[in-house]
Amino acid sequence: MKYNRLGRTDLHVSAVGLGGWALGGATDWGATEETDARRTIFAALDAGITLFDTAPIYGESEVFLGRALKGRRPQVVLATKCGLVKNGSWTDHDLRPQTIISQLEQSLSRLQTDYIDLYQIHYPDPRVPLEEALAVLIRLREQGKIRYIGLCNAGGQEISAAAGQAVCVQNEFSLLHPQKGRAVFAACEKLHLGFIGYGTLCGGILSGKYKKEPNLRRADARNYFYKCYRGDAFASVYQTVLRVKEAAQKKGCAAASLAGAWALAHPQVSCVLTGARTVQQALQNAAAADIAVSSAELKFLEEGK
Template sequence: MTVETTRIDGIATPVSRIGLGTWAIGGWMWGGADDTASIATIRNAIDQGINLIDTAPVYGFGHAEEVVGKALEGRREQAVIATKVALEWGDDGIKRNSTPARIRTEIEDSLRRLRTDRIDLYQVHWPDPRVPFEETAAELEKLRQEGKILAIGVSNFSPEQMDVFGRAARLAAVQPPYNLFERAIEADVLPYAKSHGLTVLAYGALCRGLLSGRMSASTRFDGDDLRNHDPKFQPPRFAQYLAAVGALAQLSHDRHGKSVLALAIRWILDQGPTIALWGARRPDQLRGIDDAFGWRLSPGDLADIDALLARHITSPVGPEFMAPPLR
């Protein structure tokens, strides 16, 4: 398999254009996880040339970072680690906190859990309007100058927020939700990234598994799985999205001999300076990664994809339900 790579400003290592997302590996909001399987998944991704591992402290309240650290022991230099900062949790839930004091606490916690002396890409998880963005950015810039992080990113930020943030730190990447079904960034964040030289890490690339092609009307979700609360997975929308997946699968098979999953990832890679984050917690969930590389969608494909989405999804909805509250 020839893995497509890109560059993130500040990181010398070429970065795979598919990254492993580890939210489910943390267990929280995904019905639990098996650490042995998770470690095998991370190592399998590395073996396939997928060197970007994207995680966050809030994924399992430290657990995902701990699992990543265990999986990469002895293999740290084969990976590009991206993690996040500025969410805190307690008895009253999860809240945004991007104060310099919180950042200083979190960087040490993340370095310890990840068993590393540096984080390659450090991203502010959600904008915290109660702290001036320049103040947050300046603290991250200090960490970069100290060598604790190599590159700075933001997640879920608007172009206006990135403009302010960028006055105090060299911004290298932005991580928004982006997939065939959730495309709001095409109006603002994506063109901003293209014009400012930012790499886009698209999270939710398979839209919480909808675009995997493995779901049906009878699919059910266990325990605290967030899809029990995701509007896309509730009637009548679930049927609409499943119908769209079926039509996409037919198009992909007929024109390219590819799965709908490969089509969904290829579509993201064809949109610009993008990396698709592929969430997995078992090695078998990485099957088909190689099918996303080495081909492109034509302008006709893209137009027909847009038409079939408009035909099947009559009441689209975005990922807004995932946003954590302000302090």
């Protein structure tokens, strides 16, 4: 495993982090047994992964992580989020001060810790000015409940507004949607912010495990979030999936490992988050940190040339 300094902080994070959305199961991904989650978390730890990223709306993710990491808290960088709430089957934005404070207290309890290393705004809230939300986070940082502030799903306007307070940006970044990450690289470099890429496998499609459109539940995250699992969208990305599989076979690695290595080949990337629900997936994801990708391989993966 390789480790990178996260922006201008004193945090050194593993180049590959464990994303906790799928781990938490719930309606987005289907039920997860806690014993399976524990094995996956332990495998990630043993592979050198130190950054564990989660959120209150990721099912049982925070609970599973809190229990599994008990006694190993000093070894890891815990990242969670605020600003999204579940209203029945609907997800709403909510960055009001009382919501931020309440979500943090609940996250601290579920994660069985008295501080969060990286506390992130999950999405901007169109009803709450970013400066107002940041003021609350600054107070929580002064109280020692969070160490650093981060932004997720942020554009240039949000990054500029948070300059001097946020230390990193977490945006989607994958071979299927490379511009979603690259769009903010320049701002991150200018302001000395770390960049964490999520969705590196696009819900698993870049692992090459889907040879045809999967029959997914309507509420499955791969249906409503990644939007590359149906009809023309599936057909349009599948050539890229085949290129990843071909290149991975030549390198003697798993397709999932190579997809992560592609993202890490960009020097602006501090860490890539990959979801895992099994030990094998965790180990394949972690292996990305040790795979070098040449410029010719990058071109082939992106352009097929």
